[in-house]
Amino acid sequence: MSRYPACLLIVTAEIDADVEAEWNTWYNEVHLPDALACPGVIGGQRYVSVGEASVIDKGERTTNAAKTYTAVYELVGPEALETAEFKAMRGWYHFSDRIKASTRVVQAL
Secondary structure, three states, rough: OOOOEEOOOOEEEOOOHHHHHHHHHHHHHHHHHHHHHHHHOEEEEEEEEOOOOOEEEOOOEEEOOOOOOEEEEEOOOOHHHHHHHHHOOOOOOHHHEEEEEEEEEEEOO
16 A cells, blocks of 8 residues: 555645735634545645746746745545535635636546
């Protein structure tokens, strides 16, 4: 048996600096615990980028100094994203218009 989960949900967000403290408090105290309580969610952890990110677009390399927040959720499978509980807690609510960029990727074995 693998020590790795069968499925990952990887979410990134770049948020306006003027709401960053409020975003982190809400994410750590409300959103992450709600996500971890959903059926099929095995675990999860948040990360924040350190230093500049390297961006390559059509062979051209640039850098970006903005902070990127990443949450990695371990799931039993993609079906965990379809539960009523997960659908109810999904979203960034009052921060939606303050997100500069985001990605959401589901990876399965």
